Amino acid sequence: MRRSNAGRDEIYSVALLTPPVAESDAEVRKAIRGLVEEEGPVPKALREFHARIGERFPSAATNTEADLDGGIYMDGGVWASYGHRAAVVSMPVRNAEYAIPAIVRTAFDLGLRVYDQASGFIHRPEGYPDVTLRVGDWPPLPGPTARQIGDAVDRLTPRGGPAHMCLETRGPDYVQAAGGDGAYALEWRDHSGARYRHWAAGSRGKPQGTRIRIKTNGHTVPVYENERLSAGDVKAILVAFAQGRKRPVEYAWRDMTAELV
Numbered sequence: 001m002r003r004s005n006a007g008r009d010e011i012y013s014v015a016l017l018t019p020p021v022a023e024s025d026a027e028v029r030k031a032i033r034g035l036v037e038e039e040g041p042v043p044k045a046l047r048e049f050h051a052r053i054g055e056r057f058p059s060a061a062t063n064t065e066a067d068l069d070g071g072i073y074m075d076g077g078v079w080a081s082y083g084h085r086a087a088v089v090s091m092p093v094r095n096a097e098y099a100i101p102a103i104v105r106t107a108f109d110l111g112l113r114v115y116d117q118a119s120g121f122i123h124r125p126e127g128y129p130d131v132t133l134r135v136g137d138w139p140p141l142p143g144p145t146a147r148q149i150g151d152a153v154d155r156l157t158p159r160g161g162p163a164h165m166c167l168e169t170r171g172p173d174y175v176q177a178a179g180g181d182g183a184y185a186l187e188w189r190d191h192s193g194a195r196y197r198h199w200a201a202g203s204r205g206k207p208q209g210t211r212i213r214i215k216t217n218g219h220t221v222p223v224y225e226n227e228r229l230s231a232g233d234v235k236a237i238l239v240a241f242a243q244g245r246k247r248p249v250e251y252a253w254r255d256m257t258a259e260l261v
Contacts, residue, residue: 013090015115016107018043025151029120040084045110052106121148128242131169136162149242150235156180163216167241175241177234178221179214184229185221186237188247198260201237202227202252226252
């Protein structure tokens with residue numbers, strides 16, 4: 001969640017969730033308000049999180065304006081954001097890049113999950129550790145699961161929503177998809193040393209056809225007719241990339257490197 005802080009910086013918030021947490025991020029998005037507002041004793045894991053994160057970020061323990069610039073805080077007081085099922089942790093947007101990894105590591109150590117209120121994704125320890133998922137201008141999600149990758153594809157839409165997503169490795173390789181609502185284009189880039197090849201994915205066994213355009217949010221992507229992919233195609237290729245596999249042979253791959261030089 002990003003919001004104004006009385007004329008100060010925009011505020012970025014995440015929610016720490018105690019188990020059980022639904023496997024579907026979409027289910028959690030529907031239930032998150034109730035989880036955050038559920039009253040009752042604060043569980044041991046959330047109390048331990050508070051103790052550990054307070055050592056890393058003193059502002060989480062003191063909740064003072066003087067400490068805010070250096071870390072994170074809890075809305076309405078140190079314990080006001082802690083409930084029976086969840087705790088909301090906030091910070092200036094400028095602090096999120098270094099604070100979120102520490103929050104996620106601490107949460108995982110305690111069996112907690114971290115719900116990103118800006119993207120609606122949940123940081124989960126069981127994902128693919130060597131890739132990062134980026135969707136539109138939402139915050140990146142390191143280590144997405146196969147289900148989260150599929151969820152991201154389903155959330156793409158050219159009708160005012162995010163219409164571009166990317167899976168990237170810790171190196172220079174990546175796969176990106178654009179479009180939504182049943183029509184997608186996908187490109188795969190791989191490197192060999194300083195050189196790279198850039199490929200457009202297409203349906204094998206279909207004629208290339210003429211150029212068409214895949215709608216994105218305010219733009220279009222030119223592809224050939226056989227390169228108009230379904231959501232299922234995009235999910236299968238993205239998961240193959242996340243698993244560290246080569247380009248799937250079930251698809252046709254057009255080398256478009258020369259178009260980008």
